[in-house]
Amino acid sequence: MKTIYPDTNTIERKWYVVDAEGKTLGKVATNVAQVLRGKHRPYFTPDREIGDFVIVVNADKVDLTGRKADQKMYYRHSGYLGGMKSFNFRDMLKRNPVYPVEHAVKGMLPKNRLGRKIFKNMKVYAGPKHPHAAQKPEELEI
16 A cells, blocks of 8 residues: 655645634634644645645634733834733734634644744634635635
């Protein structure tokens, strides 16, 4: 029996759409990262880009459990002394509503060239509309 080693060019890749409204941020991020990486396929290969494309809509309506909406912090640094800025989850949703989902998924992908390439296969939108209807995305249940 011969081992199947998938080639990136021959794999048929699908498009999925995820509605994040009312869902927990961590559950959305783990499921999206798994599909992006290709771990849902029976022939998963860790060094190949064999995952599917994912569209996340209603990213501004994602939830957190407990008091994390006030306690979870996001940090930025300008590079200058005293240039650290911190924002809690609620403030970040007002500033950039897609950032928490992008940040959570990016943290679950590999920290190398492959991870950066895989991250580009995810599109996140704050509202319910997206411009990818031509790809005929399937609904991904979480």
